[in-house]
Structures are given as C-alpha cells and as structure tokens.
Amino acid sequence: MRTLGLISRAFFVLAVLATLNILPATAEKWYQPTQKQLKMTTDPKAPNAAAVYLFREEEVNDKVHMHTFSAVIKILTAGGKKWADVKLPMFDPSQFQIASIQGRTIEPDGRVVPFKGKPYKKLIFQGDGVKVMRQVFTLPDVQVGSILEYRYILDYDNDTISAPRWFIQQPLFVHEAHYHFVPSNNFREYTSTDAQGHQNLANQLLYGGVLPKGVQVRSGLDGYDLVVKDVPALVEEKDEVPMNSVSERLLFYYSPFTGSKDFWNYEGKKWSQSVNRFAADSPVIQAAVSKIVSPSDTPQQKVIKIYEAVMKLDNTDYTRTHSAAENKAEGVKEKNAGDIWKAKEGTSDEITKLFIALVRAAGVQAYAMRVCDRRYEIFESSYLSWDQLDNDIAIVVIDGKEVYLDPGEQYEDYGELAWFHALTGGIRQTAQGTELAKTPGDSYKWNTESRLATLTLAPDGAISGTVRVIYTGDFSLRLRHEMLEDGLDKLKQKEQARWNNLTPPGVRVKVDHFLGLKTPDANLMEILAVSGTLGTRASKLRIIPGNILEAGAKPLFTSPTRLMPIDLGPVYMTQDQVTVTLPANYKVQGIPKPESLQFLPNTAYRSVYQVTGNTYSYQRVSVVAVSEYLATAYPQLKSYFQQVSQADQQPLVFKVGAVTAQAEAPAKAASGAAGPAGAK
C-alpha cells in the first residue's frame, strides 16, 4: 500500500518546510529586478526591515511528486546579509531529496554573481530508524543592496504524495508570492496514519487556513492558485501569543475525512477510546481506591483524596522518563492506569488518566480533555492536526457541577488549572462522546504572592530583617517545578537574583529557606534574609524608597510600539505588608503619596504609607486579572505599568538628627542580627 506523505512520514518534513524560509520556484527564468528594486536602500512598505522578499514562489505538483521553490530577497541593511546563508528545510533522505539548487547574487549595479559553490548536506538527527538531513549553502558577494535569488526542487518517490502547507507570513515582509498546487489524481489510493496509529485511505482533498483580507484561493482544472501581495513580516515581541498558531497560512490535506467536524469526531472517538482503555477499571484500581477513600466520603472528599494521592506519585515529566526496557528490567509495566499506580510513577498524561480511573472507580463521573498548551499553541479546529493538542486534563462532576483539574501538573493545587491549560481549547469526553471545548480561565486569586517584611533600619542606613513570602497557584507551581528540574541550589540562586533585582541598590537579599516546597496543595513559604544598606544619604537627610520590595523593579514594557497581541501569562495578585523600625534620630520629612490605579476592572494597584512613632509601614496590592490584550491596548497597558513603577519608586525622606545612645541601639541590633527567625 502506498503511503500518503502528508499525514504520515512526509508530514514531519512539510511541517518543517513550512516553518522555514524557503520557497518555491517553477520559473525556469530568473527573476528580473527593476531598476527601482536594484537601487532601493529602504522599503517604504517595510520601513523596519533588514531584508524583504521581493518575490516567492512555490509550485507543488503531486502528479509528478515534486515541489519547486524560489525566493528573491533584497538586502537592506548589514543585518540583512544573514539571509544569504540559506538553510533549506529538513528532510528524510529515504523519501525525499533536494535537487537542482541554483542561486545568484545581483548587485545594485545589476552585475550578476552566480552561485558556483557547493550545497552541504548536514545531518540533523539519525537514530531509531529515522534520519533527518538539511542542505545549506551561502550566496557569493553579498553586500547591502544586493538581491539574492535561489531556487531548488524537493523531489519524492512515487509512493508518496505530499499536499502543500503554505505559510504565507514569513519573518520578512513579502511583496509578492505565488503558490500553485496540482493535486494527485489518484490520492484515494494512498493511506495516512491517524494520531492513534490507524491507517485510513484518503478520501477528500481539503484545505483551510488564515488568508490575508480579500485574498481567495482560485481553484480550477489546473489545480489551486494563490497570489498574495504585501504580507507583513512576523515579528517577535515580549509576552506575545504563540504566533506560529495565528500567522497567515493555507494548508491542504488529503484526508480520509469530509471536513473539520468529521476529523475531530473521528480522532476524538479514537482518543476517547484509548483514554477509556487506559483508565479501565481493574482489581488494582479498585484496591487502590478502597485504600484512598472511605465509602462515607462525599464525592468532593473522594476526589480531593484521590487528587492528593496521585500528586504523590513520581511525575516523570519532571524527573526522567524511564524507557520500556528499563521498566521491564525493573519489573514495571506501564500499559494502563493500574500499572501506573503500582509503579508509583508515570508521565503527566498517564497520571491524569490514572486519576480519572480512580475517580470513576470511586463512583464519581470523570472525563478527560486533551488541550493545547497556551504557551506554545492556540487551538484551531480548522487546522486538522491532532498534534496541536499537548496534554490531558481531567473534568470531574461533583454535585452536578463540572470541576476542571490538572493532576498531571505536579503540585498543581486542587481545583485549579495551570495557567497554560486555562482559557485554551481542545477536545473533551462527554456523556455522549466527545466535543470540542474550551477550558475556563484562571483566577487572580489562585496565583498570589504575599510578602510580609519586618525590617530594621540603623542610623547608618544598614538594613536587616526578614521577609516571608507566601506563594499560591502558579507562583508556587513555578518554584516547585524549578526545584524538581534544577534542584534546590539553583532555585535559591535564581530566587536570590530575582529579589536582588526587585529591591533597591545596596540591599542584599538571601534566600534562607523554603517551607512546604515539597508538600502538594500546601502554601509555599520562602524566607528571605535582608541585609546591606537602604537608601542614600544627603548630609542632613536619608532618602529611602517607599516600596522597598519593588523599588528596583523595571517597567514591564519598554518598547514604544507594539504589533502583536499580548499574553501576560498567569493572572495574579501580589500583596505587601512591610514594617520598618526606624532609628530614633530619624524625623520624617516626606512620605510617599498613597496611590490607587486601575487599568481594567480587576487590574488595579493600591499602596498606602504610614509613619507612626519610629515605625514606617506600607501596604501594597497589585492585581492583574486579565492576561490577554490586543496590540491596540498596548499604549494604555504600558502606561499603566509605568505608573505602577512610578508609584513604587516614591521616596521616603528623613531628616537625620544627632545620634543618641537610644538611636544606636537598633543599629547594633541590626548588625548583630544572625538571620531570620526560624532560620536553620
């Protein structure tokens, strides 16, 4: 049986192809640049560009098993010269080959320097029956102003067909691109392999994607055509949504399915069956659940107990995945939920499915949902690829209400989802079968950082004391996962660096210890020892930052402009309650103004300051309850965070009087402080 390259082996190749900057060329003739293109030094359509595509072309002819690509690139700055180093897409040499690489450099004066060099075949990976290669070459005599042109053919064997994936938006601005696809006549003779490993005969040619406004695919007897002009470049920006999911593209599929609904119904059914097989009831599961829960427990109590039990297992996604043979050698089977329970270890997905098995065995309704990880992808149902789904989560029904849980994320609190599994799409089991669904959003109340500081300032500016920080939700998850992955020492180093960046210059923060770091579903506390010098001294005055725990923080955004949507990640709330014992000879001259800022409902900041006797104290609350914003909201968002930063840097000014014996006492206490209470 012949294979359908697209969804089987060729899928990998084309997925790679599509993400790179190659492309098509049918033309036998070379591109003829205009005088204007030869002479241009900047591009008014792409004023920020280091280089632009003047032209790109891809022709896919599946009747003759060949893709041809060409690209014409104008170099506008010295930084753009890197585009002369051409890295062609990775390919499997057993099925594909790249041939007829041609190229040339056209100088601004029209002089042509042909590419006479050698393309190099580079091994990317080889092992386990898989080999991945890539060809690279570099064009000669490249200067600012040069036009680079190259083309090549991707050839594949007669037993493979390969529908194109045209990623229209590229890292460079595209002036014009032509795409043409001639499908195979006999694609119904080819099979593809689905996500669960089943082979199916292709039945339809489908296509879908995101096209520039006003652009349409033309289809006719000679195939499919697409012409696009003036396509903006993809840009990388801080805190952006996964652009690989939202860029403009057109994807073709030789598919066993009639459309998106058919695809997800079929794939969902197969997935659901595999989940249910894995999570099937068994004597091991029954025995386990009888030990974990009591018959008199309420459904919620049962679910919580099971959740806590599976959280204690070794989640090998955070330690090390054991190979099958290693498990065999150790007498471990990992074929179903019962095996995972016995082995006391499993991957995130396996632990989630074990959780579902145990909950079901306890008599509580439970479903699995397979979701996108929001950090890397946005779920798109018209994109017929199971690969866009990353992880399993669980949905349990308690007293008629669905509760979304994330038992596969080690240390995730009960009742919450890791932020990257919140507000994301996927497919879920239902009582009737499966359906596409979206997970609920997370709450800022889940993810909190509460800091309680008790500090003492000496007459000479020496600061000492302790900060206790309680983390919940994703804040605690981050710390616990870093501990699992990097170890305690590195975690302490990273935290120390973070705190030293947040606090004012001169102040030193040392992570003394953590409490509850390895205790699932318990609050995590970090205990910090503070030393060093706080504030500056003008001869009669001492000036200290009002918000000691944020004074060193930099504004969240610095770029003056924004092109792409923003995803701030987890929503959160930070709270500070800080008390500083002052020397007796300090007399307040100025105190920060209380500040109250609001950007959107529930995204707000408030700080209040007080000096009572020789005690300075302040409270600060910052809440970010919405994480995703359009680029148009950027100026307001940037301004809000700048105002927060400005408020955090207000000074507290003291007039320094003569030092008395009484005033010296805190200084001695400060310099003699051995460390935080309870430190070991």
Next chain:
Amino acid sequence: MTRGWALRCVGLVGLALCSRATLLARVKDAKLPAWVLTAAAEQTGPLPATANAVVLYDSQLLTIAPDGKAEYRERTVVKILRPPGRNDALPIVSYDKDAPLKSFEVWAIGPDGHRFAMQKNQYVDLGDPGGDGVLYADDRYRAANPPGADPGGIVAWEYVQKIPSYEQELTWNFQQDIPVVKSLFRLDLPSGWNYEANWFRHAAIAPMEVGPNEFRWKAEHVPGIDLNRVPLAPAWVALASRMVVHYSAKPIPTSDSALWAQIGQWYDNLAAGQTESGMNIKTAADGLVSPNAEFMTRLKKIAAYMQQKIRYVGIEIGIGGLRPHSAEEVFTNQYGDCKDKATLMISMLDDVGIRSTWVLVDTHRGFVAPDVPSIDGNHMIVAIQLPEGYENPQLQAVVTTESGQRYLIFDPTNEFVPIGLLPNYEQGSWGLLVDGANSQVIHLPVLPPGSDVTEWNAKLQLAADGTLSGTAQVQQAGAGAWSTRYFYAKSTPRQVQDHMNAVLHEDLNEFTLVSDKIENVRQLDKPISISYKLTVPDYAQTAGTLLLVRPRVLGSVEHGLQSKTRKYPISFPAVGTWRDSINIAMPPGYTVDDLPDPVNVDLGFADYSSKVQAEGGVLHYTREYVIKKLALPASDYAKLRSLEETISSDESNTVVLKKE
C-alpha cells in the same frame, strides 16, 4: 577529547533527549565491564554539598602505532548525586570524517542496582548545530540517553576514535565542572618515539612508565569548577587544569619557545600556500590602494576592505577547521571565516608591499598560556610587520618579537575595531605568531584605559513640578565601542528604537523620547555618538517642600556583585574609562539644601571619583571611573566589592533642593 567538545555538546544534549526520550535500554542485569564495576565501588571521599554529580573514573588512552597511526580511547564513569546531575551523565562524543568513531558503548547501574548495557541501535547521531556564523561543519556527535540515570545511579561509557594523522598533540582535561575522583591518562608510544607534556594551572604530575615507552599519569580528587552565576568570571577554559602532550617520532623541543616555533612552523607549512594570490586579488588590491602609497594609507584601505566587504561565513570540513580556504577562493566568494579573512588579508597586504602573518589566538582570555605550547585555539587574527622606525599614534596594538621586529596586531573578523586597536576580548591574551622557524608566542597588548572611553554628557532643565527635559549624549571611543557599533549597524530601526527605550528605562521610569540621533556607527576613527532629546515627567520627587534629584541621570558602571565571598579570580571585560558630565539647571526659585559628599577612591586597579557642585543655578555632576587592570586575584574581591558598594551608593545619591 578536545575542550570544544564539552562546550558544544551542551546544546545537543537537549536535542538528544527531546528527540529520543524513548531510547530503549537492554535487559535486566547485563554484564558490565570490570572497570565499570570497580569504579562504581570507588569511594568518592568528601564532596561539596552542592555537587550534582561526580566523575568516579575517567581514563584516557592514546595509542600510537609504529606507522604513526593514532587511536584514542576514553572511559568515563559518572555517579549522579542529585536530579540536575543527570545532565552531567549524558554520554556524548564528537567525531568527524578525519576522526571517525570506532566504537561507542554505554552502560548504567540504576539506583536500585539494576545493570544495563545499551545497544548500538539505541544511540543517536546529531550534526553540528552551527551558529555564530558557522554555516557548516562536519562535526557530528553520538549520544545516548542512558537508563537508570537517577540520583544514586551510575552511567559509564567508552569510545574509541581514530586520531587524524595531522594532529600531534592531545589534551588531558582532568578538571571538569563537577568533581573528579580519579582521572588517568595513558600514552602508549612506539619504540623510539618522544613526548613532551605541559601543564596548565597545575603542577606537573610525574608519569609512571607502565610498559616500554608507555606512560601513565594520574590525578585524584580534582575539584569541579562551577562558574554558574559568578559575575566577572574568567572563561571556564582559562581556569580548568589540563595537560597538553605532544608526541612525535622526531625529537620534540623541550623548551617552550622551541616547541612554539615548531608548532608555528607546522602551521606555516599547512597554510602558506593558501595565501598565494592570482591576478584577481592583485588587481583588487591595486584598485584599493597603490603599493606606493603611504604605509598607513595602504593599511587602512586593505583593513577596511576586509572588515566591510568580506562576510563572515564558516565552512569547516576535516582539516578545514585548521587550514584556511585559499585567498583566491575567499576573494571570489567574498566570504570566509576568521582564518579565511586573515589569509586573504595577508595576501592583499603582500600585494601592496606589506608583510604580515597569522596569529593563532583564543577569545577566552587566559586559555592560551606561554608555558603550554599548543595549536589549540578558536580564532585567527593577523600580525602586520611595521617598517623599521615607523611610528603612528593610531597604531596602539603593537608587539615586539624576540628579534626586535614590531608587529601591529589586527583582527579583520571584527568589523568594528579600527586598525591600530585590538578587540577587548583579545587584549591581554597570548597567541602564536606564525613565522616559520621564528614562530613564537606573543602577548597581545592591553591598551591603556584612556584609549577606551565612554562619556555621558547631558544638558538638562529641571522644572518645579519635577519634570526634567533636555539633551543627553553618550559617546564611545576605542576598541570597546565595537559591540555598540555592531548593534547599531546590524539592527533594524525598530530594534534600535526598542533598544534605546530599554536603555533609558534602566534609569528612567517614564519619559518621552522627543528625538534621537546616532552618528559615526561605521566611522571607526570617530567615537560613536548617540544623542537623546527627552522629557522625563516626575524625575525629581517631592517630599514636602523639598525636591529630590538624582544627579546621575543616565548610565551605570556597576557590575552587580552580590556574593560576599569569592573563590575564583576576577576578569573584567575590558580596561577603560567612563566619564559623566551632567548639567541640570535648577527650577527658578529653588536653591540647594543638601549635596551628596564627593567620592574619591583609588584602589590601584581602579579609580572612582564623583562630585556634585551647584553654581549659577546649575547642578554640575561629574564622575570618572577608570579600570586599569583586566584581571584581579580573588583576594582583591573584598576591595572590589567595597568599591561597588561605593559606586552603587553614589549612583543613587540625591541632591535636595528647596524653594527659596
């Protein structure tokens, strides 16, 4: 086997793991080699509490056959102590077509005692990832994801590799980034062959002759070097102890200088033919400048051509890692790597009547040492003969050889360091000047701090509501400006805007950048200049009737030293001078209530001074920071940290203004 191995494999390990998470290990309780079991039973002795893993045993054997063919075998046994130690127990070795692998085997003992032997089909091969301008290198890596690699587990591997016939030395890296319990190096030479061993940062260890012309060195309980989060750390390779052994059928010079000369002669023979230029190069050189032009004119023209026209692209195959492409090929393609650029430059200089040669260096200052002759290095630059008696103040990076010949040292790979100066990452290093039998190790000059100057100048007006407005300018001159020039030359307008805003946000919270101007990015004989016209609302903060102003408006010279103690030496990126001259006109009706005290610190290796004066309604802040030495011993850390505290405090100091 080579130091590049350990550094480059880091990036590959992740790929290996990601790609092959399901590698299968073999059967239960496989038979393990005796040396693995012996090493596994080894007592580690006391280890630092922070050690994630320990090398129990590392044994290297270099065998030379009578016909000169060489083979290398290495055996390694690592014990994982804590979860992050898994990364230290990943078997990975490099090879290429000239140095193929003959075998590669991996074993493991899980924490529960299970023994594993991996099979050939469980290993993966990875290509060189390239990067840093290297488009293609034929280096490959074989790697494995071993079973049982958990804390308490042990991973062992052995590989055998052919050594290319053109290699005549090998390095024994017995110090690693984790502790080593026992490391052995054995050299098995044919009868009549000779060897010479040199030691880097370690006293010589006497070998045992364990067979006829077979020698064994042993190092035990070698501490690891962990530079993770150590600010101002020297390069790791400049700290780790190693032995370089040269071997030959012919007598090997015992003096360092003679051995350096021999290595240089060897390289000269390898590369000399590559500088031969045909008519194309000669015509191009003549087109740039007449051979009769003044020396400096010829030099500048050729240097500028090399820097600006020849694109950096690395293509390295086999001995191509050492031997440059021919000058003709580089000229035709108009691209090449460092040794290619050096070779074409030598050729073009020759065409205009200037003699020059290669200098083999390493960009990790301190790696090349005069008492450790070796071909090992990662970069190539050029030494240009100066005519007798020729003086030109622009030519500062000058060395004088043992024979009294003066050479200007120049790096044509760096587009942004003008002829006459030397990139700061090369200053203070050692390098091999290639000159046939007169080849010698030379000390690359450290240019005076006055040649590398960064200056902030600002003329600003403060309003009564705290708004600061006016112009600020930063100028950078000297070799150290190269990275700034590089950024502004290679970046898009948007990247430049983002960078400028990020730089200003380091010191200012909210501001409006009214305009900016960047000058002299490629005019290497002039300071690069970046000017800002800006308005900063709420710059001065109010406290009652007072107005608080930080006179150091922009630019910091702090290094961010947090740790109280220091184990390793200190290495500054460069010597240089940093100056500020900031004028802030006070709001009408305000006078100075309080000024910070002036600061004057002279520590020998660095000076720091600053003062604020008020005159005619203007605050004038000046400061100067001079770093005079590139490196300091760890014992000077307390002084440096004290200086840092002084600088930190000074940078935050505030002038208090009051309304009259």
